[in-house]
Amino acid sequence: MKSQSYISIGIPIYNAENYLEDAINSVLTQTHKYWELILIDDGSNDKSLEIAKKFERIDNRIRVISDGFNKKLPSRLNQIIDESKYQYIARMDADDIIHPERLEIQIKFLENNPNYDLVSTGVITIDNDNQVYGYRNVDQVYTDFEKVEKAYPIVHPAILAKKNWYSRNNYDVNYTRSEDYELWCRAISNKDLKIAVLPDLLYYYREKGNLSSSNIIKTYKDTFTTYCEYKQSFDLLYFSKVRLKIFIVKTVDYLGLLQNMASRRNKKDISDNVKKEHQNIINKLKYM
Numbered sequence: 001m002k003s004q005s006y007i008s009i010g011i012p013i014y015n016a017e018n019y020l021e022d023a024i025n026s027v028l029t030q031t032h033k034y035w036e037l038i039l040i041d042d043g044s045n046d047k048s049l050e051i052a053k054k055f056e057r058i059d060n061r062i063r064v065i066s067d068g069f070n071k072k073l074p075s076r077l078n079q080i081i082d083e084s085k086y087q088y089i090a091r092m093d094a095d096d097i098i099h100p101e102r103l104e105i106q107i108k109f110l111e112n113n114p115n116y117d118l119v120s121t122g123v124i125t126i127d128n129d130n131q132v133y134g135y136r137n138v139d140q141v142y143t144d145f146e147k148v149e150k151a152y153p154i155v156h157p158a159i160l161a162k163k164n165w166y167s168r169n170n171y172d173v174n175y176t177r178s179e180d181y182e183l184w185c186r187a188i189s190n191k192d193l194k195i196a197v198l199p200d201l202l203y204y205y206r207e208k209g210n211l212s213s214s215n216i217i218k219t220y221k222d223t224f225t226t227y228c229e230y231k232q233s234f235d236l237l238y239f240s241k242v243r244l245k246i247f248i249v250k251t252v253d254y255l256g257l258l259q260n261m262a263s264r265r266n267k268k269d270i271s272d273n274v275k276k277e278h279q280n281i282i283n284k285l286k287y288m
Contacts, residue, residue, distance in 0.1 A: 003107045007035045007088045007160070010080030012073055013052060014042040016094035019206065020051045022130065023094055025285045026204075028059065032103035035090075037062045038083050043070035048094070074171040074179040081166045090160045097126070097204035097282060098158075105200055106160040116143075117165035118195040121158045121202040124278045125266060128206065132279045134266030135201055142197040148185050148230045150223075150238065154195065156180035158203035168192065177215060178222035185230040201274075204282060213253040217246050 009027055013020060027037050039052040039062065049066055056064045065083065081089060088107060092098055106119050122137025138153050145152065169192065175182040187193035224242045228234055252258050 002104065003032065003111055004034055005088060005107055005111065006086040007032070007090050007103055007107060008038060008080070008084030008086045008163070009035050009090045009092070009103075010038045010040065010077070010084065011092055011094050012040050012042055012076035012080070013044060013048045013094040014070070015044045015046045015048060017044075017047040017051060018128075019095035020048055021055075022097050022282075022285050023092065024052075024055050024062075026097040026100075027092075029100050029285065030098070030103045031101050032107060035061060035103065036085055038080055039064045040076050040079055040083075041066040042072070042076050043068055072173070072176045074173045074176060077171045077179065078173070081163065081170065084163060087163050088160060089163050089166055091157055092203070093157045093206075095206045096157060097130075097206075097285065099202040099204070099278075099281060102158075102202040103160070105198070105202060109196065109198065110160065110162070113196065116194045116196050118159055118161040118193075120155050120160075120195065120197045121200050122198065123155050123158065123203045123205040124201050124270075125207045126204050126282065130282050132204075132270065132275050132282065135270050135274070136266050137199045137201060138197050140199055143195070145184070145188060145193045145195055148188055148227065150227055152181070152184050153197050154180070154184060155197075155203055155205070157205070165192075175222055175226065177218040178226055181223050182226045185226055189230050201278065204278070211258050213249050213258055216249050220245055220249075 011023060024037070039056070041049045041052060041064070052064045056062045077091065080091065088110070090103060090106070102121065106121065109119050110116060123135060124132055125134040125136070126132055142153055169183060169187050171179045172182050184193060220242050224238065227238065249258070
């Protein structure tokens, strides 16, 4: 029996005119129909706000919020929490796409496993032309989040969470490139991260052709600072690795090969059957 619980879906938007329609269409095609969609514009100077308002006129479940300011992602994520009407909150990025059964599968997991507050999924990676080229996921449901680690297998934009958990755990606006990692470390330190990561490939993450060396480097630095803060110690070996990673990113960027780094995080070559299945799902969105 399908859940009839309502979900607030939040999409922060900044200059995403090339991809926003696909993102919203993927929400409209969800098999779980009980939702509101909150579109928060973060001071875009392209046609993103115009596109968002077009969909607001089409479907009364869609709500657009715009104040003209560029407050950055963590502030907008906190705003989504405050604006959400329902007890569950899902998020996604404005340039990504979600599988039609994403909400249905995630809400079913949380309602069947009430001890968990959050659930994430695996991802299919796509390029700027919506072409599938890889994936990454856990091999089975992963729930081992008891210690502060250097990294976690959590796909942040694929999160579905209980609103009361977010009420206890807002985003720190000082971490504009590692707001998710800081949140996981803080919640673990407070013994308040009851999350499961599903192996299901339910999120289409636009990665290839969408990398910035400055953003990658800032993420490395912010993650290292956060790790040391919550570990309450300075890790010299980790620091050395971060410096090496920064050097490699700068070198690869100088050589014009930065976009090739996108495929390195993928688990392995994607099979033809899996690639065809998910490519067909994505292609159907073009005809909405």
